């Protein structure tokens with residue numbers, strides 16, 4: 001149970017944190033919505049003097065930023081954190097303390113942005129922060145740094161959430177739930193989290209490089225010194241385009257869950273939908289360049305990306321037809337969620353059509369950066385996210401409140417939103433076609449844009465009234481809604497088998513799933529589980545336990561013991577926050593100190609986990625036995641580290657991409673001469689790091705055979721330390737990194753490799769410490785496996801990092 005008062009901040013339970021995430025996300029939505037009202041008030045009349053251009057720039061930048069980063073993604077993260085374990089039949093997410101850490105990072109990072117805005121220091125170069133506009137010469141204050149640091153802080157939370165969601169879906173389902181029995185929501189979230197794992201690193205890297213340019217004058221994006229502003233655009237859209245699908249897919253997941261309930265039949269084309277989701281995940285990464293059609297890209301490439309952009313229409317259509325088919329062939333029941341589903345269809349189809357128009361290069365060139373694009377973007381985002389989200393709120397709120405809706409406000413609020421939205425944004429297509437550019441704060445009155453803008457603004461206020469009514473409706477439901485026992489909609493997914501509102505452990509026992517998980521009968525399963533019929537239907541040592549399964553087949557595999565409440569995530573997030581704040585105010589020594597404290601706190605996390613003796617298989621109910629997670633070679637920590645390596649690997653690939661891009665494309669590389677960097681520090685680093693990896697592998701082997709691994713672990717730690725030192729030493733020969741992007745890039749590559757060899761060393765020493773505390777045995781190998789994973793990874797990146805540095809140093813005549 002979550003205690004009252006200050007103790008509530010130590011909660012790590014997914015139900016509690018999921019709700020907190022959603023409440024904070026909705027608060028940011030209200031803030032973003034308020035900003036959009038200011039925008040519309042400004043644009044309502046020509047020559048308006050309501051807010052000047054400076055404030056206007058801050059406001060639309062913050063509106064876009066808040067909506068994309070602080071509302072849409074965290075909102076679905078919160079939803080997933082709350083709902084996913086319940087849908088899959090688990091008692092929590094894989095790493096509850098990480099969930100809490102992610103929540104605090106999100107809250108603090110978002111607050112930094114809002115406070116900066118109130119202080120008039122908000123970013124003002126648009127939500128995609130194009131360089132050179134966002135570079136130091138054009139944005140001298142701390143406005144852009146607020147964006148870069150605040151958003152990176154929030155991204156940390158998004159990436160940790162993505163890793164956790166990915167691992168939880170693969171490992172923490174009810175026994176018997178194979179991948180082919182998983183409810184569709186699980187598939188949607190698996191693909192979405194996979195996309196986040198490889199989609200966010202480019203943006204994180206871009207933000208780091210831009211912040212390094214702004215703080216230390218390393219000219220990655222400065223064309224006069226060998227940098228290139230286009231590098232930012234590539235890194236940004238490499239993230240930004242998949243981002244749109246990252247927002248859309250969870251919403252589509254909600255639709256695929258809600259529609260069958262109201263059509264009163266199972267979803268049509270379950271497997272076709274899975275194929276469509278996976279296809280979308282892949283296609284969306286091929287598309288980023290369509291945001292850059294007007295910056296001068298070779299013709300063939302243009303044709304390719306234009307075709308690929310149109311191609312995503314296919315998996316989208318597959319899903320739309322599956323939904324329509326399900327509705328058409330079922331016995332549809334009308335209720336409030338269905339109104340929003342209808343709203344979604346209407347709006348999203350229009351957004352899709354204008355999207356196909358925009359994918360045509362000539363048309364795109366015509367309307368580029370006009371209000372037509374703003375209209376399209378909102379049809380897609382509001383149609384594809386806000387409407388399904390509202391459907392979801394009305395569908396699942398009874399789960400949270402334990403009460404049913406009152407309806408009195410639900411229907412008028414829907415119509416206000418629907419009519420208000422279309423009035424606002426449909427007309428913007430017309431203003432756009434008539435040539436009104438986006439991001440201007442005033443316009444002359446003789447161009448025929450006046451009445452369209454006025455009507456748009458009126459629509460915006462109608463829309464806002466609708467949202468206010470929804471809020472009132474929600475509050476009323478919590479106060480006066482009718483109680484119900486279980487599954488008020490006769491839904492067929494597992495979340496309705498928990499009591500409502502759910503207890504912190506969700507299920508008194510965990511079910512065995514024997515058919516497709518979106519065709520279950522919660523009304524029957526629920527009482528059986530409440531009676532303890534299922535897995536882990538008893539308490540052992542006062543621990544909260546949940547099942548770990550085989551990733552594919554869902555066979556029961558091991559028992560996961562969930563951590564208890566703790567303030568550690570809060571402290572760690574505060575330390576992380578101090579790092580970002582010190583950096584923001586240019587206190588770089590303080591920032592370094594805060595980074596060390598953060599790292600140290602992270603090392604305290606595992607201290608209380610694990611066991612000092614072997615336990616062997618334990619009873620899991622249903623007449624079966626399974627080992628504990630720490631004694632299983634397929635445990636969640638190891639899978640999480642593998643996943644984190646993929647994220648880190650994308651970060652590194654983005655850096656390599658950046659280096660090669662500058663080398664090949666950037667201007668001002670003609671006059672440079674080759675650098676004379678000695679080879680030996682690089683060779684020492686490569687050899688030492690490879691030796692470190694080999695020793696880590698050997699340590700793991702020795703441990704697995706019951707021999708002591710201490711010596712090998714020490715060796716591996718020392719070798720990686722040596723590699724890190726050699727890489728730092730190599731920096732001495734790099735000439736002034738502010739002089740040319742080439743030098744800055746070499747510094748970045750060496751620094752990246754140094755950090756990772758250092759991390760590998762740290763993990764080896766950590767494993768050594770755990771060996772000495774008795775936490776490892778032939779059965780309990782986690783720390784050594786993790787040390788080997790990161791050691792091998794570090795060795796694998798030192799080589800290309802050194803290779804590219806060498807290539808960069810050789811450019812030019814000698």
Ligand code: HEM
Pocket residue numbers: 033036037039040060061063064065067068072125126127128374378381382385386424438439440460463
């Ligand atoms: C609640 C109703 C909303 C209204 C009335 C509204 C209004 C506007 C307007 C008028 C602009 C153009 C500003 C300009 O170009 O000068 C804009 C930009 C934008 N909006 Fe919205 N918006 C709303 C909701 C949303 C939502 C829900 C999202 C995302 C989930 C969103 C994301 C964006 C983005 C990314 C931009 C571009 C900002 C930029 O150019 O830097 N908006 N919005």
Ligand SMILES: [Cu+2]
Pocket residue numbers: 240241244287288290291
């Ligand atoms: Cu795109």
